[in-house]
Amino acid sequence: MRQLLCTLALTCLAQTGLADTSCGGNFSSFVSDLKTEAISNGIEPATADAFFDGIRQDPAVLAADRKQGVFQIPFVDFARRLISEDRLRRGRANAQKYDAVFDRVETDYGVDRGVLLAFWAFETDYGAFQGDFNTADALVTLAHDCRRPELFRPQALAAVTLFAQGGFDPRRTTGAWAGEIGMVQMLPRDILENGVDGDGDGVVSLKTSAPDALLSGAKMLQDLGWRAGEPWLAEVTMPSDFDWSQTGLETTKPVSEWLSLGVKPRNGPLADGLTGSVLLPQGKDGPAFLAYPNFRVYFDWNQSFTYVMTAAYFATRLQGAQVFDAGAPRTGLDGTQMKALQTKLEARGHDVGGIDGILGAATRAAVRAEQTRLGLTVDGWPTPELLSQL
Known part of the structure; x- marks a missing residue:
């Protein structure tokens, strides 16, 4: 299942261009160049040697990167696959178990607990499946690959810094194929910038400490622009004579204007005073949602529209929303x-x-x-x- 749920946290795309993005060629030469760059960034030569000695190219990582067909599934089917009564039950149980942690999440970072619970569920099934790829190998393999070196080279170098600080073991640290680590799957650079010692033991351990993972994830969302105390998504119903060209992320209107156009909520009142976009993940005959500004932050966590819609919707379910009205979408494309x-x-x-x-x-x-x-x-x-x- 972890193979199906692997997602790529693209939180460092805004930081591209900060490091050399050369890629490809002989792998050993590439690793040598990467080691030289790490040393030029202030890493001790002995530390760089210890990190890169034994690094290997992992063909399984490249295969996983090329195989993400799960995101071809339409929203309704994808949501039904990922959201089960068992996941809802365990999400609510974890909300109770870690109530004090979620109080801190909401007080310190303004992120509703449902949002973090949904990521926790989808990324690792509440910590049960965190991935068994060697993280150092995965990051260097993807940095060498020329599909997205601007993303993965900085992350590989960030892993060296984590190692120098004692927070990473290049031979034993494991995670997802794309280099994410821990219960909510964060990349090394995100851990450096947003890691939080939530349980007060003096270390940031995203693999074994739920408080560390949840608070770190919340801090990252805040850093990405999450607006404290604001909603992110609400299911709506649409009038049959609506101008459908007004839907989509490209169009944003005040909630009051959407209401005047006949858009109606399904789960309590809409947040008047905010702006939003009407989203139709499977067209005018399928479910409909109003996406508030916080919804766009999800795309800095993952760039799959289907994943983002499902994670945001699941977060509303964990907060008490009813099951969406699937409607009768027209036949799509395989x-x-x-x-x-x-x-x-x-x-x-x-x-x-x-x-x-x-x-x-x-x-x-x-x-x-x-x-x-x-x-x-x-x-x-x-x-x-x-x-x-x-």
């Missing part, structure tokens, strides 16, 4: 069809973020543009009809 669609969209000049068969935010924006051009319903949900017309 993975092969989605890749064909992305290829056609790219040929028309749209940036879809790569041909991966995943309906991410960039592909949705391109779909909406083509729906507008072709006179179709502009709801961001790609159908066989759209593929045929393209």
